[in-house]
Amino acid sequence: MTVFVLNGPNLGRLGTREPGVYGATTYAGLVTLCTETGAAQGLDVDVRQTDHEGEMVGWLHEAADLGAPVVLNAGAWTHYSIAVRDAAAQLSAPLLEVHISNVHRREEFRHHSVLSDIATGVLAGFGVDGYRLALEWLARHPA
Numbered sequence: 001m002t003v004f005v006l007n008g009p010n011l012g013r014l015g016t017r018e019p020g021v022y023g024a025t026t027y028a029g030l031v032t033l034c035t036e037t038g039a040a041q042g043l044d045v046d047v048r049q050t051d052h053e054g055e056m057v058g059w060l061h062e063a064a065d066l067g068a069p070v071v072l073n074a075g076a077w078t079h080y081s082i083a084v085r086d087a088a089a090q091l092s093a094p095l096l097e098v099h100i101s102n103v104h105r106r107e108e109f110r111h112h113s114v115l116s117d118i119a120t121g122v123l124a125g126f127g128v129d130g131y132r133l134a135l136e137w138l139a140r141h142p143a
């Protein structure tokens with residue numbers, strides 16, 4: 001089974017971006033974490049990152065057409081992008097919303113997600129380990 005791990009804006013800058021909030025793991029390190037976790041769990045993992053909303057919408061359409069599960073860290077789009085929500089709503093396989101930081105301990109504007117009520121589950125605050133936990137859950141709950 002192929003799992004899409006889709007990352008939104010600024011996540012390509014992990015490692016240098018606000019390390020006190022997002023940790024020291026680089027984006028390359030996150031890709032390795034996801035692909036190695038996937039390999040250990042028998043999942044084929046396709047990890048992508050974009051700063052462009054339309055590209056993310058296209059990737060979600062691709063996942064919807066393939067019936068593929070998605071681990072989605074939509075970054076700031078989480079809090080306001082109806083376009084990303086509408087694309088994610090087309091998925092038939094599980095959608096796991098992941099945030100590296102615990103958004104509920106941060107600014108008020110990060111407390112609301114336009115994705116959570118259409119997500120299968122939400123992980124926030126576990127650092128990049130949230131991706132590993134999401135992939136392990138998907139391996140145990142094949143679509």
Ligand code: DQA
Nearest residue numbers: 010073075076099100101110
């Ligand atoms: C984030 C939290 C968002 O509020 C923020 O805009 C991000 C990253 C996280 O992984 O903690 O870009 O999704």
